[in-house]
Amino acid sequence: MDTAPVCLDLMVGRPMDREPSLARCTGSRTEAGIASSACSRAPSMTNDEAKILEAKLTQVSEENRRLTEMIAYLYGNKVARQSPDGEGQQPASTAGSPTPPAGRKRSRDSMDASHSCDVEISNRNVGTGEAEHVDVDSPLSNGTCRRIKVKKVCTRIDPSDTSLVVKDGYQWRKYGQKVTRDNPSPRAYFRCAFAPSCPVKKKVQRSAEDSSVVEATYEGEHNHPRPTRAGELPGCTTQGGGSVPCSISINSSGPTITLDLTKNGGGVQVLDAGEAQPGHEESVPGRSPSPEIPEGVWWEQIGPRAPPGDQKFIDAPRRRAIPAGSCWII
DNA sequence: TTGGTTTGACCTGTC
DNA sequence: GGACAGGTCAAACCA
Numbered sequence: 001m002d003t004a005p006v007c008l009d010l011m012v013g014r015p016m017d018r019e020p021s022l023a024r025c026t027g028s029r030t031e032a033g034i035a036s037s038a039c040s041r042a043p044s045m046t047n048d049e050a051k052i053l054e055a056k057l058t059q060v061s062e063e064n065r066r067l068t069e070m071i072a073y074l075y076g077n078k079v080a081r082q083s084p085d086g087e088g089q090q091p092a093s094t095a096g097s098p099t100p101p102a103g104r105k106r107s108r109d110s111m112d113a114s115h116s117c118d119v120e121i122s123n124r125n126v127g128t129g130e131a132e133h134v135d136v137d138s139p140l141s142n143g144t145c146r147r148i149k150v151k152k153v154c155t156r157i158d159p160s161d162t163s164l165v166v167k168d169g170y171q172w173r174k175y176g177q178k179v180t181r182d183n184p185s186p187r188a189y190f191r192c193a194f195a196p197s198c199p200v201k202k203k204v205q206r207s208a209e210d211s212s213v214v215e216a217t218y219e220g221e222h223n224h225p226r227p228t229r230a231g232e233l234p235g236c237t238t239q240g241g242g243s244v245p246c247s248i249s250i251n252s253s254g255p256t257i258t259l260d261l262t263k264n265g266g267g268v269q270v271l272d273a274g275e276a277q278p279g280h281e282e283s284v285p286g287r288s289p290s291p292e293i294p295e296g297v298w299w300e301q302i303g304p305r306a307p308p309g310d311q312k313f314i315d316a317p318r319r320r321a322i323p324a325g326s327c328w329i330i
Numbered sequence: 331t332t333g334g335t336t337t338g339a340c341c342t343g344t345c
Numbered sequence: 346g347g348a349c350a351g352g353t354c355a356a357a358c359c360a
Contacts, residue, residue: 174335176353189352193334203352 151218154207164188164204166216172202183208194224 155166164186172190179186185206192198199220207213 173333175355177336178351178353181350187351201352 149218149221153216153218154213155216156212157214164206164214166202166204166214168216170194170200170222180205185211192222194222198223 153166153168171193173193174188174190176189177186178189183205185208187203187205190202190204192200192202200222201219203217203219205215207215
């Protein structure tokens, strides 16, 4: 919740010079394509057109401001609800709280959350994928709780693929691997590589029952927008000059970029650029373009990774900082 | 030289 | 307090 305003600020009413990749896109077919159409027509734009676009931009900016205020208001209510005296708090055992894990150890985050704060869970099984969304409130030092989103996603991959790489549109940096007691397959630990401050972690492990199923557990929410890169956005005219089909739409829950890389052997289906918006991916029905993809879950076909030389990361202090708004290779 | 991965050691919490 | 297990660190390795 506390990251939502940042997300909104980046998604709506964004100045065009901060999103060069989208601004270069062609084939944008929705109202959300204001930036792209504006950019492509800029050289021959008349004053009237410029004024219209400016008005639209102002309108979108105003919408952005209202949404930001709304988020701030909701967040304020949330904090009030979690007052130290405990009023308004739901019992930890309600709202579908799971039974404690069979193991003798719980994760620190889960453990913290189990002290006195909310646990909200929603389960969904769609096709071959499964998404389990858990909102966990982790207590802070001041006695309040900070909600940690825990989302479990199962997907089917090639059993011979041992990389444990689950592409979801974000950059991840592996920091550990461990063989757990209840599963012969190793569990890989990933951190978000986009920014050192991003709290999101991901655990990836093959299912003990079906080795072709990989379970990815996401903890926390990104405090930054989904990384994008012009060269990876089909339908966008890139610096390299390529252009492949894509559609970009923005609805009330955020931008959705539908990619079709079949011609390139890719197969990326959906990139939900608005993931950082709390819970929004669960609230949009019909998001999945394929039965093989869990509904509402941004997902991509498991495939070959980009060459290391094409990747840019930020994580360890020694890595170079990349300015906000830079394009990313996924 | 840079940056990602591997992997053994270490830390911490639970029983 | 010790054993156990999950999670993390960080040096070494590799591309």
